[in-house]
Amino acid sequence: MRLGNGLDCIAQFPPSEWSSRLFWSFLLHATLFLCLSQPSRFATVPADETDRLALLAFEDRITKDPLNVMSSWNHSLHFCEWRGITCISGNLTFLTVITLGDNSFRGEIPQEIGRLFRLRLLDLRSNSFGGEIPSNLTYCSDLQVIDLNVNELVGEIPVQLSSLSKLRQLPLSVNHLFGRIPPWLGNLSSLTRLSIRRINLQGTIPADLGRIPNLGFLQIAENNLSGTIPSAIYNLSELFMLSVSANQLHGTLPPDLGLLLPNLQYLYVSINWFTGPIPVSLANASFFQEIYLTNNDFTGGVPMNVGTLRYLRIFTIGGNRLGTGEEDELKFIDSLPNCTIPISIGKLQKLQFLGLSVNRFSGRIPSSFGNLTELNEFYLQENSLLGNIPPSLGNCQKLTVLNLSQNNLNGTIPKQLVSLTSLSISLNLARNSLIGSLPVEVGSLKNLEELDVSENKLSGEIPETLSGSRAWNGCTWKGQLPVQGVFENASGISIIGNSKLCGGIPKVGLPKCLVLRSKLRRFLSLKVIIPVIIVAMCLISLLLCFAPLLWRRKSRQKHLQTSSEDQYKNVSYAELLKATDGFCSHNVIGIGSYGFVYKGYFVSDGQIVAVKVLNLQQQGASRSFLAECEALRNVRHRNLVKILASCSSIDFKGNDFKALVFEYMPNGSLEEWLHPKVDEEHQPRTLNLIQRLNIAIDVAYALDYLHHHCQTPISHCDLKPSNVLLDNDMVAHVSDFGIARFLCNSTNKTNSIAVKGSIGYVAPEYGMGGNVSTAGDVYSYGILLLEMFTGKRPT
Known part of the structure; x- marks a missing residue:
């Protein structure tokens, strides 16, 4: 029976029923006319009452609402005006967004939420929702975001979510879920963000995740995952964030990691069992901002090209076996050996956090680290570093934490370092071999919470006052000032193991220094001290003027022979x-x-x-x-x-x-002075006429000794500027006796078939098979003189 046409209705019934059927047909047509002629009246009524009922079911399951958010969910307002609800309106009204994150809710998410068929975004993060994830969410076919981070959800990730083909973001981190990573996640082809951190997952990482073409954010850290990272993961060319930290993963990182994932900006693989070297190709992912490789079993060295990562802000690789290994032993000519900490790290201008602690790094701390002007925290403890603390670290004006403890550092504590007023958290130099006194500038670190210089070889007195003119409480104070800053907090100071330190305020707990010196200082008046000092300075000045001349003249007449002892x-x-x-x-x-x-x-x-x-x-x-x-x-x-x-x-x-x-020889070779090179750190060095003359005389004395005053005369055979070294006083020393020849006293010559010399300096007769003699050295000396006073090379 068709009710849309009155004539058809009449034709289907006998005449006795025509009047009744005609009435109902008329009534139906009238009703349809009214509905179509007054749409504005019915538009104010929700098109889908199920949306409102689903929200009321959600409200009923909330047991705790400390911020009173649900007070707006009342019948006086349309549900699209309730707090946290967003709708789209037109001829029909549909609920599309629920944003109720960070409200401290407690309760459960009801299955009725699956009735919100047009829902696109569900944001319930940072609450205390319990129970399971509603499987009925599968009916919300338009869902693009499900954010349930930081709740108390239990159970497994429901397989029904695999049908949400439009889902782009699925953050489920920090819950009480369990089970394995579902392989069906690989079917969510629109997914760009997957965060399932700290939800007690077990098993391995499924290779199916590598089938999500647009996945850019993958966070599966802090679970109980084992096995290796599937090679399919490295096919995710859009990946910019990979986090697998705090699991039980093993294996190696692929050598071409930076080429496979060129868009990678964040790499977190800390607290696992990864082995092998750090991939050199990381530098190919030029947009890196954070690299966490701590607490694994990486070996080898730090890639020398790490300095090309100009956007890098955090670089932490502590707790591994990086540094000098057997593979880094002595190497020659074909490739120079590298230090274990590359100086190129000093090029990372945006670096804020540098963690190199608990490794096997040796060598010295590169002075280039002073270029890290944005550095906030620097950890280098528990290595095998040698040498002095670079004063250039004083350029790191934003440094708040510096830990260089448990190394083999020596020398004094640079004043530039303890003048860093930015040091507010910790300065730890313990368990090294530092000497000297504790710089008085350390007292100006008024915001420093922890100072540890224990187990060193420091000596001297820690003053109770700071002398001089300084800013004090906003004013300029001259004279003696109380020691302030870190010394006010005795519990934050550790100076044990420095047996020669004394003094300081009582809170420090050091023994008092001997008072003999202070009593003597009071006893001697300034009227006695000042004249004595003036006379002594005059005498010293005279000695300094004449002593070098007398010493050089006398020393040149004296030959130091080798004694048996x-x-x-x-x-x-x-x-x-x-x-x-x-x-x-x-x-x-x-x-x-x-x-x-x-x-x-x-x-x-x-x-x-x-x-x-x-x-x-x-x-x-x-x-x-x-x-x-x-x-x-x-x-x-x-x-x-x-x-x-x-x-x-x-x-x-x-x-x-x-x-x-x-x-x-601190001043290098004569070659470097005659033909200096200009680089970034050193200015060219020049010799005046007197210095050249003195060097020439020194070399002549050396040759005279070798030729005439040795028990057996010696011919050097390779005299040239690079074999003449200069000490602190610019005194010349002849070196490199690798091809020297002993000359027989009777014949004063020897065959020169195997003699090697340097082209331009070697005597011509040697090239024609002549015998080695002292005359050959004299010829080389003449070439040396010409080069010294003309500045031109012989070739």
């Missing part, structure tokens, strides 16, 4: 490895035909030396070592480089190792 000693490979910071490339001060010369530092006696390490793979290196030992063992002259020790041993890999230890 003044023999050089042997040192071990391990000692030289430690002294040169693992043969660090930054300590290379010279490169010769048979190896490298390193600057070294012996911690035991504080002596700075030059270590010549022979590359035994080079033909003739062993012969050069023996020749130099033989030449230097019985000679001693103030103008010859002094040998201190030798080493003929094996390295940690079982390879032969030979090295010679010489006195260190």
